Amino acid sequence: MSKSLLVISRQAPWSGPSAREALDIVLAGGAFDLPIGLLFMDDGVFQLAPHQNAKAVQQKDLSANLQALELFGVEEVFACRHSLAERGLAPPASAQPLDSDAISKLIDRYDQVITL
Incomplete structure (x- = not known):
């Protein structure tokens, strides 16, 4: 049985490669039917903001990756309310x-957790 994986993305989309790497890990896991979840926390929630202009900061637009999550079977996507x-x-x-409290319970549900 596959171990489940939760990826916690804490970096803003324009602050370096961590946000893109977190999405890449989740998409790869989804492609291989790994039980996987994605949690956005801290500045990572900025990845969910609409109408981002990645070109203005000379970064790759991550919105296509976010839209592809469902296509790759990634249905467990969460954001820290705080x-x-x-x-x-x-x-x-x-x-x-x-x-x-719900985040603590979520983390406990997964076998492995990666924070980027």
């Missing part, structure tokens, strides 16, 4: 907002 509120972002339709 992180969203701190940054003035509305909860996105693409990720289920969770409070701190």
Whole structure:
């Protein structure tokens, strides 16, 4: 049986390669039918903000990767409710907002956790 994996993405999409690497890991895991989840926390929630202009900061646009999650069988996508509120972002339709207690329970559900 495959071990389940939770990837926690904590970096803004324009702050370096970590955000892209987190999405790449999740998409690769989904392609191989690995039980996988993705949690956006801290500045990682900025990846969920609509209408980003990646070219303005000379970065790759990650919105296509986010839209591909469902195509790769990744249905477990979450966002930290506190992180969203701190940054003035509305909860996105693409990720289920969770409070701190729910995040702790979520982490406990997975066999392995990677934080980027």
